[in-house]
Amino acid sequence: MRPGPDAPLRPPPKCIGCQSAKVAWSKPRVDYCYACLPGGPFTPPPCRACGSTAYFSQGLCDACHPGGPRFLSSCTSCLAWGVFRQHNWMCWICRWWATHFPTSPCDYCGRTAPVGDAGACRLCLEQARMLHEPGHGIDLAGANKHGQQMFLANMPTPTRVLRPPPPPRRPKRRPSAPSRPFTPVDGIQSELFAMTLDPQIVTERARWEDGELTRHCHQIVREHAAKHGWSTRQRNDVVRSLRLLQTYRSRPEERIRVTDVLTLPTYTGNIVSTMDVLEAAGLLVEDRIPRIQTYFTSKTRHLPQPMRAQLETWLSVMMDGSATAPRRRQRAPVNIRQQIHALTPILTTWADQGTTSLAEVSSGMVADALPASGHHRTTAVTGMRSLFSILKSLKITFQNPARALASPGTAVSTPLPLDTAAVRAALASPDPAIALAVALVAFHALTNLQVRRVQLTDIIDGRLQVGDRNIPLADPVRPRLRAWLDHRAKTWPNTINPYLFVTRRTAPRLVHPGAQFPWKRTTLRPQALREDRILAEAHAGGGDVRQLCDLFGMSVEGANRYVTAPLTPSPTSAATPTSDQA
Incomplete structure (x- = not known):
């Protein structure tokens, strides 16, 4: 030696x-x-x-x-092999440590050497770096618990000796061309019993699943992504979702039910974009229960069976209409929901009193059960007339106890002015979508639906086309329009959505935003803001009904509502600011 x-x-x-x-x-x-x-x-x-x-x-x-x-000998500080006497028996890194850190006993090995900020010498620090697990902090105590691995001096930092070699990277796989024409079957196999699948197993299996569905939809996904400006991440999410659907459905050629697509988030899949692709491929089957049906069931489940069966007949006619005499048109779900909400308390009261069928209801019972006045009475009268007229026409009841009820008039509310400070704050919002939407309603009295359905082609040479109205844009609206268009082009440069307002969800599709955009981020409501604008114009124009009809596209009856409304703003309320004030 x-x-x-x-x-x-x-x-x-x-x-x-x-x-x-x-x-x-x-x-x-x-x-x-x-x-x-x-x-x-x-x-x-x-x-x-x-x-x-x-x-x-x-x-x-x-x-x-x-x-x-x-x-050659060992470094007196880190014990690394390969130092010379002319360098004072120290490696290059330890010579730097000696000039920057004090010499004291190490907290982990007890040797007297230059100790860094963590209380460890360089040997203990290098040992901890060798055993460092990715994604975790350096464990100095655990790494030096069972000994230390020596290394050569003046060499690059030693790599981890216990880390297993990385697995070989799997080559990128693209769905192959269909081996035969994909012909979906018309029927859907019903499940014998519902079985909960393990998300981890399904996800792992779908990672390499390449069935006929994936091959058939591959070109459709590429064309859909190129047409709507999808990102690579969104396109890959749809491909992965198709593989998930291919994995856990019962038959390979079976069409995809919407309820199956709605379970994709359990396996980290995509819903909306996947449904767009399946609908474009003609493979989507709508099997969702309408929300109005779910609402009806929740409200009538406690009623007696005969009464509930009669209500289900009424609901079917209201939703689908009737092509046989007496013919009826289908009603909007929102109107049906309002009538169900108004009728449920009355029907519950009758059921508690022992009434099991609507055939037992008399005119006196209907008159006594109706609210005294207000909007609830109007909706209840409408619901009663609709319910008993349908049951009488279908010969389910012998009489129509609601026949004597007078036709309710439309409930009219009084428009009130808004707080000017709130409107000014919304017009100066840093969000360009909020500022533009508020400006369109505050200066041109557009409805919420009209704002959401404005298309880019409706704005030409500073004029906005809304139905039959050709509106010159107000001066305060134009800079807010430019700001939103710049933001839209910068955020979604590849979108082909034709509507003026787009969101993260609607940018890769051809639909308009929902009813809450962008009002959910403000304290204003579009209907109240529109009423404020029309009310201010009515009193500024001296109550000219013709002027209101021409300016806002209203009916004479609707204009009279604003002309007859008193303008009594509070000290903090006033009319909507004019274009000069904004």
């Missing part, structure tokens, strides 16, 4: 003859090198340790003698 740096052998002195080479021997003392010995020169012997002819002193070569220039 080679002698260490603390061996008794020291760097020998120089020869007193040539003053360049080292003396031949220190013990016994010889003050000359072999070339300068009296009677010489003499040939130096080979190294007694390695046999090298590069003699240095004391029978050793320059690599075996502790004082030789090529003698």
